[in-house]
Amino acid sequence: MDEREVVFQEVTKIRQANLALLQSQYSTQGELAKVLDVNPTQLSQIKAGKSGDRLMKLGGRLARKFELKLGLPRGWFDFQHTTAPTGLPGTASTLPTPAPPASSSVSLARGSTIQVALVDTARRLTEAGLLSDLDCLSLLQSWSALIAQLPPAADAPE
Numbered sequence: 001m002d003e004r005e006v007v008f009q010e011v012t013k014i015r016q017a018n019l020a021l022l023q024s025q026y027s028t029q030g031e032l033a034k035v036l037d038v039n040p041t042q043l044s045q046i047k048a049g050k051s052g053d054r055l056m057k058l059g060g061r062l063a064r065k066f067e068l069k070l071g072l073p074r075g076w077f078d079f080q081h082t083t084a085p086t087g088l089p090g091t092a093s094t095l096p097t098p099a100p101p102a103s104s105s106v107s108l109a110r111g112s113t114i115q116v117a118l119v120d121t122a123r124r125l126t127e128a129g130l131l132s133d134l135d136c137l138s139l140l141q142s143w144s145a146l147i148a149q150l151p152p153a154a155d156a157p158e
C-alpha cells in the first residue's frame with residue numbers, strides 16, 4: 001500500500017469518527033439522515049464503512065455535501081474533533097423551546113434527573129456505535145445501582 005492510500009484510509013477513519021460525533025447531537029440516526037438529505041440506511045452503511053460486500057466510504061464529495069447541509073466549515077470532516085459543534089440544524093439547540101406546562105410545580109427526585117441524563121447518554125453512545133448493546137445494558141445496570149445509593153433530593157416527594 002502506498003503512502004497516498006494510507007493517508008486516504010486515515011482520513012476516512014477520521015471522517016467516520018466525526019460522523020459518529022455529530023450523531024451524538026441527534027436523538028435518532030433518522031433525524032441526522034433527514035438533515036443530511038440521505039436515506040437512514042445509507043447513513044448507517046456510511047457509518048459502518050460498508051454495504052454488504054462492498055465498501056461504503058465517506059469520501060470527499062460526500063463530506064463536503066454533509067458540511068454544507070450542517071453549516072460546517074469546508075474541510076471540517078477531514079480533521080479529528082473531540083467535541084461536536086453546537087447549533088446544528090435539527091438539534092435541540094436549534095429547535096424552538098417549548099412553553100412550560102401550565103402546572104410547573106412537578107418536582108423530580110435527584111435520582112430521576114440523573115437517570116434521565118444517564119440513559120440519554122448511553123443511548124447516544126450506542127446509536128453512535130461507540131457502545132455495544134451488551135455494554136450499554138451493563139453500564140445502565142451499574143449506574144442504576146449507584147443511583148439507588150444517592151440520597152433523595154430535599155424537595156423530592158416521599
